[in-house]
Amino acid sequence: MAGVDESRLRTWLAKYHNPEAALRDITTVVNHYQGLVPTQEPYIFNDGTMMDLVNLSGTIPVTYKGNTYNIPICIWLIDTHPKNAPICYVKPTSDMSIKASIFVDQNGKIYLPYLHDWAPGSSELLGLIQVMIVTFGDQPPVFARPKEADIPYPSNSFMPQPGGNYMAPYPPTSYPQSSGYGGYPSYPPSSNMPYPSYTPYPTPYPPYSGSGYGGPSPVPERTGTIKDEHIRESLLTAIEEKLLRRMKEQFQQNQAELETLQRTQDELKQGKMKLNTILSRLEKEQSDLDKNITLLKDKEQELDKAIERLSSEEEIDVDDAVTTTAPLYKQLLNAFAEEAALEDAIYYMGEALRCGVIDLDVFLRQVRTLSRKQFMLRALMQKSRQKAGLAI
Incomplete structure (x- = not known):
């Protein structure tokens, strides 16, 4: 594993339920995306529980309107990985702001259908990152702050550390999460709201990569006027929401039908096994019956021969007998x-x-x-x- 101490990573994963699977997942991601680096840091959950977890922190390449940007993210692997989905955040720098959407909330928490439908054995970190790249390419999670605006940086932001890596000791405890495995968040936050709701309104700022994260990101001048492209982007966002809802409903319907067909298949398999057992028993009984019929026919022939022999002999005097x-x-x-x-x-x-x-x-x-x-x-x-x- 290039640039990573595998022995140290094994030490970090020693307390995980399935360390080998987690190690393979992390190795595959680091080999494909050199901008992500595994580290171990404490993570504090909403209930106050602290746990040392391994995270993948760094950037992923996202193509937006023909330009490639490096979007900073952090993926936390809980100790039951890969049984449960990881916890993902966007890590904005001091000159970046989060663009809230149905996929990212105001605190940077990432919500994706891939996370919500996480299935052990079929879901993996590499697929999750690829879904992030596609999703953020359509709807960037961050944008550049205007230089003329004096916007205080929130206390729960990720500050740059020596060496140019943007790390955080742990995600802020104000992140929304619902009760899940051992205090871990589950997806979505509630059954009635699969993703955080927001008012679709365009932002005049394109996604920002920042120095060291990708190419330049021009910041247009703020005029305070809603233009046609703003309305167009708002309408596109609303249409995206509606299509996503319909896709989710269709997916859930297909999933329910698939589960019904699966149950029917299981019942048919059980019925087939029962029928095979009954047929085997009937074949055995038929075989025994054929043997008994053959035996009775042999005895009947013996009786016929004995009767014929006795009939041909002379009568026996009882006194002589x-x-x-x-x-x-x-x-x-x-x-x-x-x-x-x-x-x-x-x-x-x-x-x-x-x-x-x-x-x-x-x-x-x-x-x-x-x-x-x-x-x-x-x-x-x-x-x-x-x-x-x-x-x-």
Whole structure:
């Protein structure tokens, strides 16, 4: 970085939230505009808070009616840069006066749509200075004081320091600002008045560059008469105000429509994600369903084959089918059959009692006898299973 101690600048930016981004921003500006020099000085806010901030102080070249003038400015970078917009002032010398407009107030505070619409990531100091050059080329922020007029210099003016640089220890506390980040000003000063209001009236003095700031600036003789060019300039100023208001309204309308479209796009993206999730689940369910259908068809084919095989075989005699191969199995089979018969007998005894065929004494006596015999059969079956090695 030519002419700037980068290590010192890093030290100044050490307490900033994003020092690397601020350093890149300052480096880019100094490389393009040699008339701006970074320094660190205390800045006092309206609430009395003092903070050491880095500022870019010096001049920027502005072309007005074919002549190039060096307009003195000061750009203060707050510690949240580039998240929040910087604080900008015009720095008039002792023989210069501020030309108030919608862009510059009586105290030199600069108001620009670029500052008001400052967006981290897209807004930068270089773009801000380029907007200043274009804006001040159409509407200069300063003009030369008449030499014959004895105009006292305000106490809050920027006085020249040794070396020819116009510096200020801090901006005057009378600068208008609204509540913003940590006492920092926000743009615009109020929601109802985006820029400082003023009465458009032409000034007979062209922008002044001063010695060391650019070429000569002639000062016409004051006659106190409003001429045609004055009225023309006043009308042009009024038209500029009206066009700026309409442009701002159109910009805000387009911005609102853009935000609405952005929200709609986000909702559509969310809906697309939900639909993709549902489609994925349906595809998985369809795949599982196809597998189950294939499995059922295989089982159905197996059942058809089994039915066909059984149909082609000869009929099986039930007595032959239950013939046991060992005396133990025969004993188990007979015990099981007799126990099942006893269970049926007990059931029908209960039905007979319910229908009144037998009385209660007969029922109890018969059920007690059958139950005792059923118990013995079950014990025999359990013992037989144990001997045969079957599951109990």
